[in-house]
Amino acid sequence: NAGVTQTPKFRILKIGQSMTLQCTQDMNHNYMYWYRQDPGMGLKLIYYSVGAGITDKGEVPNGYNVSRSTTEDFPLRLELAAPSQTSVYFCASNFGQTQPQHFGDGTRLSIL
Amino acid sequence: KNQVEQSPQSLIILEGKNCTLQCNYTVSPFSNLRWYKQDTGRGPVSLTIMTFSENTKSNGRYTATLDADTKQSSLHITASQLSDSASYICVVTRNTNAGKSTFGDGTTLTVKP
Numbered sequence: 383n384a385g386v387t388q389t390p391k392f393r394i395l396k397i398g399q400s401m402t403l404q405c406t407q408d409m410n411h412n413y414m415y416w417y418r419q420d421p422g423m424g425l426k427l428i429y430y431s432v433g434a435g436i437t438d439k440g441e442v443p444n445g446y447n448v449s450r451s452t453t454e455d456f457p458l459r460l461e462l463a464a465p466s467q468t469s470v471y472f473c474a475s476n477f478g479q480t481q482p483q484h485f486g487d488g489t490r491l492s493i494l
Numbered sequence: 495k496n497q498v499e500q501s502p503q504s505l506i507i508l509e510g511k512n513c514t515l516q517c518n519y520t521v522s523p524f525s526n527l528r529w530y531k532q533d534t535g536r537g538p539v540s541l542t543i544m545t546f547s548e549n550t551k552s553n554g555r556y557t558a559t560l561d562a563d564t565k566q567s568s569l570h571i572t573a574s575q576l577s578d579s580a581s582y583i584c585v586v587t588r589n590t591n592a593g594k595s596t597f598g599d600g601t602t603l604t605v606k607p
Contacts, residue, residue: 386537417597422599423599424498424583424596424597424598424599424600425538425583425597426597427594427595440594472537472538474537479525479526479587479595480525480526480543480545481543482528482540482543483528483538483540483595484540485537485538485539486537487535487536487537488535488536488537
Protein backbone atom coordinates (compact mmCIF):
# COMPACT_ATOMS: atom_id res chain seq x y z
CA ASN A 383 0.00 0.00 0.00
CA ALA A 384 1.55 3.28 -1.13
CA GLY A 385 -0.92 5.48 0.83
CA VAL A 386 -0.28 9.19 0.14
CA THR A 387 2.66 9.92 -2.15
CA GLN A 388 4.17 13.38 -2.53
CA THR A 389 6.71 14.50 -5.10
CA PRO A 390 9.26 16.00 -5.11
CA LYS A 391 10.70 15.46 -1.61
CA PHE A 392 12.95 18.52 -1.83
CA ARG A 393 13.04 21.57 -4.07
CA ILE A 394 14.83 24.90 -4.22
CA LEU A 395 13.17 27.70 -6.18
CA LYS A 396 14.17 31.21 -7.06
CA ILE A 397 11.85 34.11 -6.22
CA GLY A 398 9.20 34.49 -8.91
CA GLN A 399 9.46 30.95 -10.25
CA SER A 400 6.46 28.64 -10.34
CA MET A 401 6.07 24.96 -9.60
CA THR A 402 3.55 22.23 -8.88
CA LEU A 403 3.71 19.96 -5.85
CA GLN A 404 2.23 16.58 -6.68
CA CYS A 405 0.06 14.47 -4.37
CA THR A 406 -1.60 11.18 -5.15
CA GLN A 407 -3.42 8.66 -2.94
CA ASP A 408 -4.47 5.08 -3.65
CA MET A 409 -7.02 4.62 -0.85
CA ASN A 410 -10.03 5.97 -2.77
CA HIS A 411 -10.45 8.76 -0.23
CA ASN A 412 -12.86 11.53 -1.16
CA TYR A 413 -11.27 14.17 1.07
CA MET A 414 -7.81 15.58 0.37
CA TYR A 415 -5.90 18.42 2.02
CA TRP A 416 -2.79 20.55 1.62
CA TYR A 417 -1.00 21.92 4.69
CA ARG A 418 2.16 23.88 5.31
CA GLN A 419 4.29 23.46 8.41
CA ASP A 420 6.70 26.18 9.40
CA PRO A 421 9.48 25.37 11.93
CA GLY A 422 8.10 24.88 15.46
CA MET A 423 4.56 25.66 14.33
CA GLY A 424 1.39 23.68 13.83
CA LEU A 425 0.13 22.68 10.40
CA LYS A 426 -1.88 25.32 8.58
CA LEU A 427 -4.53 24.35 6.03
CA ILE A 428 -3.96 25.81 2.57
CA TYR A 429 -6.70 24.16 0.46
CA TYR A 430 -8.89 21.12 0.71
CA SER A 431 -11.18 19.07 -1.51
CA VAL A 432 -14.21 16.94 -0.65
CA GLY A 433 -14.28 15.19 -4.03
CA ALA A 434 -13.26 15.40 -7.66
CA GLY A 435 -14.09 18.82 -9.07
CA ILE A 436 -14.69 20.41 -5.64
CA THR A 437 -12.08 22.52 -3.85
CA ASP A 438 -12.18 25.18 -1.16
CA LYS A 439 -9.81 27.56 0.62
CA GLY A 440 -8.32 26.88 4.02
CA GLU A 441 -6.64 29.29 6.44
CA VAL A 442 -3.70 30.38 4.27
CA PRO A 443 -4.62 30.08 0.54
CA ASN A 444 -2.94 33.24 -0.78
CA GLY A 445 -0.24 32.49 -3.36
CA TYR A 446 -1.47 28.96 -4.04
CA ASN A 447 -3.90 27.21 -6.36
CA VAL A 448 -5.25 23.67 -6.52
CA SER A 449 -7.24 21.44 -8.81
CA ARG A 450 -8.94 18.06 -8.32
CA SER A 451 -9.71 16.44 -11.64
CA THR A 452 -9.54 12.86 -10.30
CA THR A 453 -10.15 11.18 -6.93
CA GLU A 454 -6.50 10.17 -6.70
CA ASP A 455 -4.65 13.41 -7.49
CA PHE A 456 -4.59 16.80 -5.78
CA PRO A 457 -1.74 19.00 -7.08
CA LEU A 458 -0.77 22.30 -5.41
CA ARG A 459 0.46 25.12 -7.63
CA LEU A 460 2.71 28.02 -6.62
CA GLU A 461 2.55 30.70 -9.30
CA LEU A 462 5.05 33.35 -8.14
CA ALA A 463 7.27 31.90 -5.45
CA ALA A 464 8.07 34.20 -2.52
CA PRO A 465 10.49 33.65 0.40
CA SER A 466 7.49 33.49 2.78
CA GLN A 467 6.46 30.26 1.07
CA THR A 468 9.59 28.47 2.29
CA SER A 469 8.09 25.64 4.33
CA VAL A 470 7.36 21.93 4.48
CA TYR A 471 4.19 21.03 2.59
CA PHE A 472 2.08 18.03 3.56
CA CYS A 473 -0.72 16.41 1.63
CA ALA A 474 -3.31 14.31 3.47
CA SER A 475 -6.47 12.36 2.70
CA ASN A 476 -9.35 10.61 4.48
CA PHE A 477 -12.92 9.33 4.02
CA GLY A 478 -14.47 12.16 6.04
CA GLN A 479 -14.07 14.49 9.00
CA THR A 480 -14.63 11.73 11.59
CA GLN A 481 -11.83 9.63 10.13
CA PRO A 482 -8.09 10.04 10.73
CA GLN A 483 -6.13 11.76 8.01
CA HIS A 484 -3.35 9.87 6.23
CA PHE A 485 -0.34 12.07 5.49
CA GLY A 486 2.42 11.95 2.93
CA ASP A 487 6.02 12.49 4.01
CA GLY A 488 6.10 16.09 2.81
CA THR A 489 7.84 18.29 0.29
CA ARG A 490 10.57 20.53 1.68
CA LEU A 491 10.55 23.76 -0.32
CA SER A 492 13.10 26.57 -0.08
CA ILE A 493 12.70 29.82 -1.98
CA LEU A 494 15.79 31.94 -2.32
CA LYS B 495 -11.01 32.34 18.11
CA ASN B 496 -10.54 28.61 17.54
CA GLN B 497 -7.30 27.61 19.19
CA VAL B 498 -5.45 24.51 20.33
CA GLU B 499 -2.78 24.91 23.01
CA GLN B 500 -0.38 22.10 23.87
CA SER B 501 1.91 21.73 26.85
CA PRO B 502 4.67 21.27 27.57
CA GLN B 503 6.41 22.52 24.44
CA SER B 504 9.14 19.92 24.94
CA LEU B 505 9.82 17.08 27.35
CA ILE B 506 12.76 14.80 28.09
CA ILE B 507 12.22 11.50 29.92
CA LEU B 508 14.19 8.33 30.56
CA GLU B 509 13.38 5.13 28.74
CA GLY B 510 10.79 3.07 30.60
CA LYS B 511 9.17 6.06 32.32
CA ASN B 512 5.61 7.28 31.77
CA CYS B 513 4.59 10.76 30.66
CA THR B 514 1.47 12.81 30.00
CA LEU B 515 1.01 15.48 27.36
CA GLN B 516 -1.72 18.11 27.58
CA CYS B 517 -4.02 19.73 25.06
CA ASN B 518 -6.49 22.55 25.75
CA TYR B 519 -8.78 23.85 23.05
CA THR B 520 -11.37 26.54 22.39
CA VAL B 521 -12.60 25.09 19.07
CA SER B 522 -16.36 25.15 18.76
CA PRO B 523 -18.64 23.49 17.79
CA PHE B 524 -16.68 20.34 18.53
CA SER B 525 -16.63 17.31 16.25
CA ASN B 526 -13.60 15.26 17.22
CA LEU B 527 -10.13 15.40 18.70
CA ARG B 528 -7.16 13.50 17.31
CA TRP B 529 -3.64 12.83 18.49
CA TYR B 530 -0.92 12.34 15.91
CA LYS B 531 2.71 11.26 16.20
CA GLN B 532 5.18 12.93 13.85
CA ASP B 533 8.67 11.48 13.53
CA THR B 534 11.40 13.82 12.34
CA GLY B 535 11.23 14.23 8.56
CA ARG B 536 7.98 12.28 8.24
CA GLY B 537 4.30 13.07 7.99
CA PRO B 538 2.02 12.79 11.07
CA VAL B 539 0.54 9.38 11.84
CA SER B 540 -2.80 9.03 13.62
CA LEU B 541 -2.73 7.58 17.17
CA THR B 542 -6.28 8.12 18.42
CA ILE B 543 -9.49 9.89 17.49
CA MET B 544 -12.27 10.74 19.96
CA THR B 545 -15.73 12.16 19.46
CA PHE B 546 -17.79 14.13 21.97
CA SER B 547 -19.19 11.03 23.67
CA GLU B 548 -15.85 9.28 24.16
CA ASN B 549 -13.69 10.12 27.16
CA THR B 550 -10.87 7.64 26.67
CA LYS B 551 -9.23 5.80 23.78
CA SER B 552 -6.19 3.52 23.79
CA ASN B 553 -3.75 2.47 21.13
CA GLY B 554 -1.15 0.14 22.62
CA ARG B 555 0.96 2.12 25.10
CA TYR B 556 -0.83 5.35 24.15
CA THR B 557 -4.00 6.37 26.03
CA ALA B 558 -5.87 9.56 25.21
CA THR B 559 -8.51 11.14 27.44
CA LEU B 560 -11.04 13.81 26.65
CA ASP B 561 -13.06 16.11 28.92
CA ALA B 562 -15.41 17.90 26.55
CA ASP B 563 -16.84 20.02 29.37
CA THR B 564 -13.49 21.61 30.26
CA LYS B 565 -12.19 21.28 26.68
CA GLN B 566 -9.09 19.41 27.73
CA SER B 567 -7.39 16.29 26.46
CA SER B 568 -4.31 14.38 27.52
CA LEU B 569 -2.11 11.74 25.92
CA HIS B 570 -0.49 9.31 28.33
CA ILE B 571 2.47 7.25 27.19
CA THR B 572 3.28 4.18 29.27
CA ALA B 573 6.68 2.50 29.56
CA SER B 574 8.31 4.83 27.06
CA GLN B 575 10.66 3.52 24.38
CA LEU B 576 13.40 5.27 22.40
CA SER B 577 11.13 5.07 19.34
CA ASP B 578 8.59 7.28 21.13
CA SER B 579 10.90 10.25 20.52
CA ALA B 580 8.81 12.43 18.21
CA SER B 581 6.46 15.39 18.08
CA TYR B 582 2.92 14.74 19.32
CA ILE B 583 0.22 16.87 17.77
CA CYS B 584 -3.29 17.53 19.04
CA VAL B 585 -5.88 18.33 16.35
CA VAL B 586 -9.45 19.48 16.92
CA THR B 587 -12.06 19.46 14.14
CA ARG B 588 -15.15 21.63 14.15
CA ASN B 589 -18.57 20.19 13.47
CA THR B 590 -19.20 22.55 10.58
CA ASN B 591 -16.88 22.09 7.65
CA ALA B 592 -15.00 18.98 6.61
CA GLY B 593 -11.78 20.82 5.94
CA LYS B 594 -11.47 22.95 9.03
CA SER B 595 -9.24 21.33 11.64
CA THR B 596 -7.06 23.31 14.03
CA PHE B 597 -3.63 21.89 14.79
CA GLY B 598 -1.68 22.50 17.96
CA ASP B 599 2.02 23.34 17.71
CA GLY B 600 2.97 19.96 19.14
CA THR B 601 4.98 18.65 22.09
CA THR B 602 8.46 17.40 21.27
CA LEU B 603 9.22 14.30 23.32
CA THR B 604 12.76 12.98 23.70
CA VAL B 605 13.25 9.59 25.31
CA LYS B 606 16.81 8.98 26.54
CA PRO B 607 18.38 5.62 27.38
